[in-house]
Amino acid sequence: MKILTILILGMGLLCANRLQAQDTLIYPKQKIKIMLVGTYHFANPGQDKFNTKVDDYGTPERQQQIQEVNNALAKFKPEKIFLESNIKYQNEADAHFQQYKEGKVDITGKMINERLQIGEKLAKQLNNKHIYAADAGGEWLGKEVERYADSANLGYYKKFVKMFGEYITYYNHYIATHTVKENLEYLNRPEELLNHNHMMYNYVFPRIGAGDNYIGAELVGEWYKRNVKIYANILKNVSPTDKQVMVLFGSGHIYILKQLFKDNPDFEVIEANTYLATVNNLRKP
Numbered sequence: 354m355k356i357l358t359i360l361i362l363g364m365g366l367l368c369a370n371r372l373q374a375q376d377t378l379i380y381p382k383q384k385i386k387i388m389l390v391g392t393y394h395f396a397n398p399g400q401d402k403f404n405t406k407v408d409d410y411g412t413p414e415r416q417q418q419i420q421e422v423n424n425a426l427a428k429f430k431p432e433k434i435f436l437e438s439n440i441k442y443q444n445e446a447d448a449h450f451q452q453y454k455e456g457k458v459d460i461t462g463k464m465i466n467e468r469l470q471i472g473e474k475l476a477k478q479l480n481n482k483h484i485y486a487a488d489a490g491g492e493w494l495g496k497e498v499e500r501y502a503d504s505a506n507l508g509y510y511k512k513f514v515k516m517f518g519e520y521i522t523y524y525n526h527y528i529a530t531h532t533v534k535e536n537l538e539y540l541n542r543p544e545e546l547l548n549h550n551h552m553m554y555n556y557v558f559p560r561i562g563a564g565d566n567y568i569g570a571e572l573v574g575e576w577y578k579r580n581v582k583i584y585a586n587i588l589k590n591v592s593p594t595d596k597q598v599m600v601l602f603g604s605g606h607i608y609i610l611k612q613l614f615k616d617n618p619d620f621e622v623i624e625a626n627t628y629l630a631t632v633n634n635l636r637k638p
Contacts, residue, residue, distance in 0.1 A: 386597045388429055388623040389611050391541050391604030393528065396466045406525045410470065410533075411461035418533040423475045425534065425628045430479065431599035433590065436472040437606075438486035440586045446486045453477065472601050487586040487600070491579030494572040498561050501568050505561075513557050520549055538629040540604050551608035580609040597623075 393405045409415065438446050452458050453473050460469060476484050502510040528536045539545060554573045561569030583606065591598060600610065614620045 382593075383596070384621040385591055385595050385619060386429075386623050387600065387614050387620045388426075388431065388597070388625055388628070389600045389602070389607050389614070390426065390471075390537070390625045390629075391546060391607035392467045392471065392537060392601060393540060393604065394467065395470055405521065405528060408529060410465045415533065416461075419470050419474070421532065422471060422534045422537060422629070423478055426471070426475055426599065427478055429597055429599065429623065429628055431475075431597045432479075432481065432595055433483070433485055433598040434472055434476050434481065435485045435487040435587050435590070435598065435600045435602075436468045437488045437602045438468060439488045439490065440486045443486045446484055449473075450476065450484045467601065475599075485587075485590050487583050487590070488602075489579055489582035489586060491582070492575045494568060494575060497568050498558060498572050501562050501566070507561065510557065510561060513553075517549075517553075524549075534629060534631070538626055538631075541607070541625040541629060543624075546604065546608045546611075550605050554609075577609060580606055581613070584610060584613045 393407070395407055395410045410419065436446070449458065450473055453460075453469070454477050458464060458469070460474070464470075473484055527539065531539070554576055558569040558573050562571075563569065583602070587598075587600060602610070611622055615622050
């Protein structure tokens with residue numbers, strides 16, 4: 354056992370020294386610039402614990418605003434765009450993108466979702482050959498957490514639900530009265546990603562069931578596992594020749610994904626608001 358421990362420590366030191374010497378592990382000649390763009394759902398799918406409500410994004414006004422977003426993101430020139438579609442449906446995603454490029458897909462009506470309105474539109478605008486599905490399935494234990502919190506009469510969880518419900522009411526009003534670009538800029542502020550997304554997984558959920566059945570910790574673990582799978586799917590589809598890639602996912606995923614890529618020496622994380630922010634929408638809401 355002691356010999357095995359010494360060998361593991363020795364290998365760790367060798368790897369650390371090698372990483373310091375060449376900075377990156379897989380692609381030592383360059384870092385891949387990656388921009389992670391958090392978004393809200395344009396089509397009100399109602400799949401999250403707290404859901405935003407949006408108006409009709411097929412109207413000429415909203416379509417013009419979406420094009421404003423795509424024009425801004427196009428300046429980053431992403432060669433690959435990763436979307437919140439399950440990787441097992443990559444063939445279907447390729448077929449849909451091809452149909453869209455051929456003008457066979459109605460971009461209004463039932464197709465008002467961020468994957469098409471931003472992801473596929475932008476990929477077509479940049480003449481990219483493919484889009485990349487990167488999502489992975491995961492288990493969500495929200496109902497189990499709520500049952501435990503209710504049975505234990507956890508006051509702090511009730512306070513959190515009330516507070517976050519009030520925030521969603523505020524944010525629904527915000528997105529209804531601002532342009533799509535302003536909404537995304539607000540959503541991608543670092544303090545917003547931390548205080549109104551990651552805080553749930555870092556501060557609230559882990560306390561629920563601690564010392565008992567750890568159901569809150571289990572929820573956080575499943576959420577992290579899904580995001581690490583997403584991260585792995587992205588890594589699988591980057592190559593040494595890539596210079597810029599973009600990830601478009603629901604904002605709840607961005608904090609964890611950004612941390613993973615920041616800690617990966619092969620990547621340089623570019624803030625989305627480098628391209629989304631303007632003088633006008635830097636004002637406080």
